[in-house]
Amino acid sequence: MFSLMLIVFIIGYLAIIFESNIKISKTASALFMGVAVWVVYSLNGFDILSLGYSHSWHEFLSTHPNANSIIGAADFILNTELYSHLSEVASIVFFLLGAMTIVEIIDRYQGFKVITQKIHQGSRVKLLWIIGILAFVMSSVLDNLTTTIVIISLLNKLISAKEERWLIGGIVVIAANAGGAWSPIGDVTTIMLWIGEQVTTVSLIKAVLLPSIVNVLVPLIIASFYVKGQAVKPTLDQEETKVFTTPFERNLVFFLGVAALLFVPILKTWTGLPPYMGMLLGLSIMWTLTEVISRRKRKAEDRRRLNPGYIIKKLDTPTILYFTGILLAVAALASAGQLDLIAEYLDEHIGNIYGINLAIGALSSVVDNSSLVAATMGMYETAQAGATGYLSNFVQNGDFWTFLTYCAGTGGSMMIIGSAAGVAAMGIDRIPFGWYLKKISWMAFIGFLAGALTFYLIN
Numbered sequence: 001m002f003s004l005m006l007i008v009f010i011i012g013y014l015a016i017i018f019e020s021n022i023k024i025s026k027t028a029s030a031l032f033m034g035v036a037v038w039v040v041y042s043l044n045g046f047d048i049l050s051l052g053y054s055h056s057w058h059e060f061l062s063t064h065p066n067a068n069s070i071i072g073a074a075d076f077i078l079n080t081e082l083y084s085h086l087s088e089v090a091s092i093v094f095f096l097l098g099a100m101t102i103v104e105i106i107d108r109y110q111g112f113k114v115i116t117q118k119i120h121q122g123s124r125v126k127l128l129w130i131i132g133i134l135a136f137v138m139s140s141v142l143d144n145l146t147t148t149i150v151i152i153s154l155l156n157k158l159i160s161a162k163e164e165r166w167l168i169g170g171i172v173v174i175a176a177n178a179g180g181a182w183s184p185i186g187d188v189t190t191i192m193l194w195i196g197e198q199v200t201t202v203s204l205i206k207a208v209l210l211p212s213i214v215n216v217l218v219p220l221i222i223a224s225f226y227v228k229g230q231a232v233k234p235t236l237d238q239e240e241t242k243v244f245t246t247p248f249e250r251n252l253v254f255f256l257g258v259a260a261l262l263f264v265p266i267l268k269t270w271t272g273l274p275p276y277m278g279m280l281l282g283l284s285i286m287w288t289l290t291e292v293i294s295r296r297k298r299k300a301e302d303r304r305r306l307n308p309g310y311i312i313k314k315l316d317t318p319t320i321l322y323f324t325g326i327l328l329a330v331a332a333l334a335s336a337g338q339l340d341l342i343a344e345y346l347d348e349h350i351g352n353i354y355g356i357n358l359a360i361g362a363l364s365s366v367v368d369n370s371s372l373v374a375a376t377m378g379m380y381e382t383a384q385a386g387a388t389g390y391l392s393n394f395v396q397n398g399d400f401w402t403f404l405t406y407c408a409g410t411g412g413s414m415m416i417i418g419s420a421a422g423v424a425a426m427g428i429d430r431i432p433f434g435w436y437l438k439k440i441s442w443m444a445f446i447g448f449l450a451g452a453l454t455f456y457l458i459n
Contacts, residue, residue, distance in 0.1 A: 001044035002051055003334060008036045008328055010455055013366070017433050026433075028316040030325030037332040038082065046073035053344075056081060077335070085331035091276045092188070092420070093324055095255075095456065096259030098279035099146045100320075101312055102257050103153050105286055108311050109245050109293075122225040127158070128168055135172045136213075139179030139421075140186045143275070144260050147176045148421040150261075152428045157357045164227065164433050170440030171223055174413045174447060176421040178216040181409030182208040185265040188410045188420070189373045191275075191372050193401060198382055203397035207459060208406045215451030219443040229237055244302055251292055253286070258287055319427025321355030326423070330367055339367070353393045353400040358452060360404065361411025365418035369408040376404060399459055406455055413444040 012033025041048060046069070049057045060076050061068055067076065076453040106112060128434065131151060139147040151172045160163040180186030184194040184201050193199045199297055245253075260282025266277035287308045294306040333339055346356045364372050382401075383394040394401040412419030416426050416436040425431055 002048045002053070002336065002338075005037050005040050005048070005332065005339060008040060009033060009333060012329065013417075016266050019433065021208065025318065027322040027325070030322045030329070032325070032330030034325035034332075037329045041332050041336050042074070042077050045077045048336050049073050050075070051337065053341045054335065055337065056335055057337070057341045058098055066272055081331075081335040085328070089324060089327040089331065091274050092327060093320060095276035095279050096320055096323060096420075096424070097315070098272075098276065098283045099261070100315055101283055101308075102260055102279075102286055103149050104252055104311050104315060105290055106257040107153055108306060109250055109253040109255065109290065110243070111250050112157055114254045115154060118377065124164065125224050126396060128171060128223060128227055129220060131155070131168055132216060135175035136179035136216050139176040142184035143185065144176040144180035144187050144266070145420040146261055146264075147179070148172060148424045149428065151176070154430065164200045165436075167223060167226065167288035167439065169425050169429055169431055170416075170436055170443075171219055173416065173419065173422045173425050173440070174219050174410075174444050175216045177410050177413045177419050178212040178447075178451070180421075181215075181406050182212040184359065187369075187409050189369050190405055191268075192373055192377070193405055196377055196378070196382075197396060198401040199397055199405060204405060207397070207455070210458060211406050211451035211455040212410065214454045215447045216407075218447040219440075219448045222443050222446070227395055232317050244297075244306060245293075246449065249410050253290060253293075256286060256289065257282075258388045276315060297330055312425065316427050319424065322427065323420070323423055326417070333367075338355070339372060350448060354403065354452075354456060357400070357403045359409040361407030361448060362414070364408050364411040365414035367418075369412050369419065373408050376408075402459070403452075403455055406451065407448075410451060414441050414448060416440070 001252070012029055015022060015029035015033075017023060017027045032293070048054075052058075057073075057076060060080060064076075066072070099311060127366075131154075134152050135147055136152070152169055152440065155165050155169055159168065171431070181190065182205055184190050184199070184204055190199075190204070194201070194204070215280055260279075263282055264278035267273060267281065268275050290306065290308050290311075294303050296310075299385050330339075330416050338378045345360050350359060354451060360372055360376060380394055380400065383391040383398070385395055387395050392398060412422065416422040416433055422436075426433070426436075
């Protein structure tokens with residue numbers, strides 16, 4: 001049954017990959033996979049946990065020595081692990097829901113005109129670099145998920161050609177993941193390692209900033225050879241070109257939305273509250289303001305269109321549900337011990353910190369990187385300051401932890417389903433898995449290796 005969990009997971013992922021061939025929504029496949037893996041786990045929990053691969057189960061038994069039974073295993077799975085992982089999944093889903101709603105409100109109030117009017121039609125190569133650099137910088141201040149949601153929404157206002165937009169969207173995914181890797185608040189994995197005190201802010205930036213820049217520069221240079229001519233903005237329909245808001249309202253909503261997104265890491269640092277709390281707080285303020293603005297509109301249609309209660313109904317719910325299914329499935333594998341087993345295998349058969357982290361980076365293109373990092377943190381303890389030899393790599397800010405931050409943060413770019421940024425881009429602009437694999441993955445892979453080599457040379 002331990003292997004059956006993996007089989008269900010693989011079948012589910014294959015269904016997602018071949019969505020266009022089997023004509024079944026990836027959301028349906030992800031939700032089925034997420035629940036089915038937990039069903040197999042819960043029905044055969046004691047047998048699976050008795051194999052001894054689950055690090056979480058060992059920790060549970062250390063505090064509940066009498067729980068080593070069928071009833072104890074059921075209690076562990078249903079009342080400890082499921083609720084614990086559900087909390088993590090919910091925090092990400094709430095974050096995603098809040099970010100997508102803020103972006104949708106800005107869009108409905110035509111706030112993105114503040115940026116799109118500044119970016120004039122011109123060279124596609126120039127636009128590619130502007131968008132790529134913008135995504136890289138923004139993700140270090142916000143996070144890779146929020147940045148991708150904002151930039152992909154902007155691209156739909158700037159570029160008409162679908163595949164051209166997808167190409168730049170793929171670069172956005174790479175740039176957002178790279179920008180989030182060197183900042184302690186730029187990605188879930190860096191936040192985990194930062195809070196866990198495996199890395200500190202200044203040392204992380206010193207070690208990972210340059211490799212992250214190389215990681216995005218290489219794909220940008222390669223992609224520059226595939227975009228030529230002048231960028232053409234899409235022809236908007238009458239409803240999209242109609243002016244519903246005043247310039248003051250557009251600027252107010254745009255800058256308030258940006259401030260709400262920027263406030264998320266500030267609140268996290270200030271209070272210690274999880275990021276989704278800051279996102280929901282920002283949403284509540286924007287909701288209040290825009291509800292007041294919408295009530296002042298004379299036309300009933302304008303009041304309806306600009307009311308946040310109406311706007312939230314237009315969110316891409318399938319993307320949120322898809323993300324939920326993926327996270328649930330990975331959580332079951334983390335709980336049952338499959339991810340712990342992978343970490344042990346890497347340690348025993350590779351034994352080199354650079355090789356281990358490169359493998360983790362490759363795995364993060366398929367498996368959620370936060371779960372991989374969580375499993376890795378469980379497998380390797382932070383060594384005491386002054387440790388020598390092999391253990392010196394595991395001290396705070398040691399090469400193992402800083403390189404793990406780079407690899408786990410940027411490795412997910414190699415497949416569109418390998419990172420929150422990729423999943424968001426896939427949902428918002430309908431980028432097909434197969435197209436990304438063919439057109440973007442190889443560029444992301446080269447950038448990943450170039451950044452890894454840079455890290456190795458400077459560290």
